[in-house]
Amino acid sequence: MASMLEDTTLVHLEALRVSLHRLKAFPLPVETRSAVEEAIQRSDKLAKQMIAKAGLNRLEALYRVSQALGASLDLDEVLKQVMDAVIELTGAERGFLMLVNQDSGKLDLRAARNIDHVSIDKKDMEVSQTVIQTVIKNGQGVVSTDAQRDPRFAGQDSIVFFALRSIMCAPLRARGQVIGVIYVDNRAQTGIFTNDDLDLLSTFATQAAIAIENARLYTRTDLALTARVAELETLSQIDHELSAHLDFNRMVDITRQWAVKETGATRCLLIHKEPDLALTVLGGTQPESSPTLQNNVIQAVHKALESESVQSSLPTHKAPARLVVPVISAGEPLYAIVVERPEAFGDSAVKFLTRLSVRAAAALENARLYQAVQDANTAKTKFVSVVTHELRIPMTSIKGYTDLIRQGAVGPVTEMQSSFLNTIRNNVDRMTALVSDLSDISHIETGRLKLSCSFILVKEYIQETINSIKHRLDEKNQSLELDIQDELPQVYADPNRLVQVLTNLINNANKYTPAEGRITVRANQHGNFVRIEVVDNGIGIDEEDQKKLFSQFFRSENEVVREQQGWGLGLNLTKHLVDLMGGEIGVESEPKKGSTFWFSLPIQQPAPA
Ligand code: ADP
Secondary structure, eight states, rough: OHHHHHHHHHHHHHHHHHHHHHHSSOOOHHHHHHHHHHHHHHHHHHHHHHHHHHHHHHHHHHHHHHHHHHHOOOHHHHHHHHHHHHHHHOOSEEEEEEOOOOOTTEEEEEEETTTSSSSSGGGGGOOOOHHHHHHHHHHOOOOEEETTTTTTTTTOOHHTTTTTOOEEEEEEEETTTEEEEEEEEEESSOOOHHHHHOOOOOOOHHHHHHHHHHHHHHHHHHHHHHHHHHHHHHHHHHHHHHHTTHHHHHHHHHHHHHHHHHHSSSSSEEEETTSSSSEEEEESTOOOOOOOHHHHHHHHHHHHHTTTTTTTOOOOOSSEEEEEEEEEEETTEEEEEEEESSSOOOOOHHHHHHHHHHHHHHHHHHHEEEEEEHHHHHHHHHHHHHHHHHHHHHHHHHHHHHHHHHTTTOOOOOHHHHHHHHHHHHHHHHHHHHHHHHHHHHHTTTTTOOOEEEEEOOOHHHHHHHHHHHHHHHHTTEEEEEEEOTOOEEEOOOOOHHHHHHHHHHHHHHHTTTTTEEEEEEEEEEEEEEEEEEEEEESSOOOOHHHHSTTTTOOOOOHHHHHHHHOHHHHHHHHHHHHHHHHHHHEEEEEETEEEEEEEEEESSOOOO
């Protein structure tokens, strides 16, 4: 506003100076002439001062706005600032900023301000297209003090129709190209803009173009970054969902759901290529649960799997748009994701499905392996169950006949024969124990092991167990100490299984503790549980081995362990039994110092699972 006022004053001052000079040409009385000359001198001085001041003001404004422009990266904000600054700097009536549309090449009006800093309506878009096109074509600014009389533009439709007078237009240049223009005009007055103004506007346009380019770049980067972050979030959610399950059918569902969600597909199939090349649909869009594959889909799937590349087809009047993405699992193109919808799929859908296929491949492979392990495990359990059942009968028979012979029921037995029969008997006992453990484990794994729990006193069963295996401790001259809390509450457990657990743990303490060693059995109440500990001062277990202790067939490499008979099944079975009775089991141990195996049993009947 200030510069507009100054500009108007300057125009009046100029008019005054012209009148004074004309006056001087007349024959004037001496006094009047000297007064006129003094007035001319004063007005010259004033004009010079005002011009200098106006120039300074403009430079100041230019500096101020340039600084502000550099600080903002929001494109709309930058454009608004640019136009406000232009209005302020030039004293124009209206100002427009137009940018060349990067896609269409046409000019888009991006900011329009009048002198009151209000955006101008579309109907006021009465600008000189000729001037603008000239600037864009030549890349040079244009100033016209009175377009109506300017030989370059006079007579042009827009100039005449919109009664345009003062016009100034400067190109916005970036990376050597005209990216748009700044156009200012004044429809009422002539002579508003000078060549100095155009210089100023051009300088300013250079600054503005840089700010616009930076803001555009930032917006592009920002948009790209936001899109990438959103994509990464989606992918991490997919990873999370896929890794949370190992069930094959669930994997198929999750993959399909994401494919539909992110591509806007109306139909989605996950297809598996069988070893004989037949295609099986693993899952289809609800309610289409068992869809039939059309020939063109079958062909597209084979092509995608053979070429290991995405097959894309556009919609036709007969068929929807389709994408077929191969899923390479364990190096083999085994599956394909098929999506369809009425409208064509974009690049983003292809990119997304390609990323999804990598994740689905890993998840499907894991699920398939898991399924295979499960199947193998079931087969193993079934096998063990059959074998143990079949072994029991002949073993009972061997044991029975061996005992009969040993007792002399079929004639006298020599000392040597008796010793051989003892060896047979011991080995049959070992085999019976193994068959019994295997049979228990297979029963547990198939959920067929039934407990018969009741409220019992732990102390009684500790005593019973010790009585039955005391001879083994005596053989190694090991001491046994009992440390059982008085008035220990009853536990809810299966007495036979409790004896089995205690036997396993005390037997191990006996086996893995040298002669003369010390074994202690403790029992104390811990909250709602009774905790039983079997402590020995034997060979101990290192940290690595402790992690594997309760897995099937684990036996330490320690040579003391290898000297002892065993199958590495006892602790695994023990843990299963304690778990089934609602307790916990653990170990604390230090090599060469000894081990404490503990387990707990509930003092209340656990709620059914
Ligand atoms: P087994 O005794 O038949 O080998 P277990 O399942 O009972 O099988 O025990 C597994 C392994 O755990 C043993 O082979 C041994 O290495 C280790 N272990 C078990 N109890 C003890 C113990 N009290 N002291 C040291 N090592 C033990």
